[in-house]
Amino acid sequence: MTTRREIGGVSADVSLAAWSDAAGPPPARPPADPRRKRAGFAGESATAYAFLAPNMLLLLVFVLLPLGWALVVSLQQTNGFGAGTFVGLANYGHLFGDPLFWRSTLNTVLFTIIVTPLSMALGLGVAVLLNSVLPARGLFRSILITPMAISGVATALLGLLLFDENNGVLDKLLMAVGLPAVSWQSGTTAAFASVVLVTLWWRVGFNMLIYLAGMQSIGPELYEAARLDGAGAWQRIRYVTVPLVGPSSFFLLILNVIYSFQVFDIIFVMTGGGPQNATSVLVTYAYDQGFVTRDQGYAAAIGMVLLVLMLIFTAVQWRVSRNRDLVE
């Protein structure tokens, strides 16, 4: 269950949230007899390493080793799948003069800043709705989270089916109500919009689920108190719900940003980065360079840029969120 590569999945998402927790202090231990502790400690270390070994070995061999190697390859000029020659930072220098790289970077950032707030706001809105007095809540919840179980490829093909320019049901519906058809596949802006819409369809349920879980910890007496103080429905959401689901929001923010930076299946299958590179993102561009053009050094360099971008984004969010917590 490699969460790092899982794109639409659930587990990836949770684990990242858990991140902050991981950095925290280790669980408290009951004080032990110092003599026993010493012997026990050494014995426990060996046991612990044995218990950890299988997982650590897998992570080391199939994640960390390829990562280090990728850094090396990014400094090489490669030809097909043979050995490369060392060229220093030439691949990175190349990136600066590559308009397609800039286009892909811009699209990646654009995608992130559109999808993240939209999917969070929609998720929160639906969660508030489902958390209110509503008949058949369980049914609605099931319907809303079902897209989470669907593979990215199937989701993207579903998108193609709906947004097809010649035979798609969306354009037919638009025309049926007297609106002009949209060229979802040949228009650059429309293609980008179609990718965003399909992503939202796929992701909103997950955001809703996390918010719903967060809301379960808010006591009903808080709402009752707010109601007695004369707060309307909107004010209750604004001043009770939103602040109290803060941790969920932080979690989802990091998750959605990371997901958006890594978006692959949807774009690869729906548009392949087209039309005219309008939907090309860093990950699809790296894939093209590595496995179609087969310029592996260049592909590795793009990957490194992506990783650094993600780290910066996450670090900034971390800082901002930590500071805010301190202020409040």
Place this chain on the structure above:
Amino acid sequence: MTDIITGPDAAMARRTGADPARRRRRRERGGRALRVTAAVVISVVLVFPLYWMVVVAFRSRADLLAGVLRLWPRALTLENFRQVFASFPVATWFGNSVAISLVVAAITVTVSMLAGYAFAQLRFRGAGVLFLVSLATLMIPVQVIMVTLFKLVTTFGLYGSYWAVILPTSASAFGVFLARQFILAIPRDLIEAARIDGAGHLRVFARIVLPLSRPLLAVLFFMSVLQTWNDFAWPLIALKQNQLFTLPIGLLYLQGQFGSDYGGTMAFALLNVTPMVVLFLIFQRYFVQGFARSGIR
């Protein structure tokens, strides 16, 4: 519904809306209707693509090619399914997906539980650093390492086998995290008592921790299966022969052949999607509880 004001005054109050309790009740009834409407509209929008997938999968080619917008199919047919099964090794792909998902899930659950036990119950040098390192791997998208991972798998002679997908997919920092959280909650006294009775850690793990972890095992297993079943980027790179494809790769391959003739594609998409949707709907209750309980808010 007991009104404090009765008689003509009540009728008056009703007309002018002067009774605050009544006004509030009416507003809440209105709010409820609004909420139900909103929920229904949102659900319809979300369900429509799935409904449409089913409709297209069961419609005849002629009906599809007629190009008329018909939201309800006139007649249902299995033609698309028949054609897909006749042209592609669908059963093999399905079997591949099942086999790979089950093996990955079995490995993931095992290694995650072992590591989770170590992080939760044992004291050892470097625990913090190792835990942080394993969580940090979550940040690395497969696309960053795919070129060298590919080289690595080729070097090991795994390329072109199921193991090329299974092994890199089996390491799970997330599983470790979840297992650690869960095992931390097991009372330490229970474990200490077993230790004093002379049980080794492996025995404690097998006899005490595993039986108590049944809900965790179920969730870990299910989530691993779901992810592996739906995984795309790495299997796309790691599986070259048609005979080894998993369902998502087969789906893309098949779509390449069918083009915008969606009948067959959607029939196959339905085969890919249905098992996980059914499992998901069965498991979702535990899912929601799991999220709420694991302190992730």
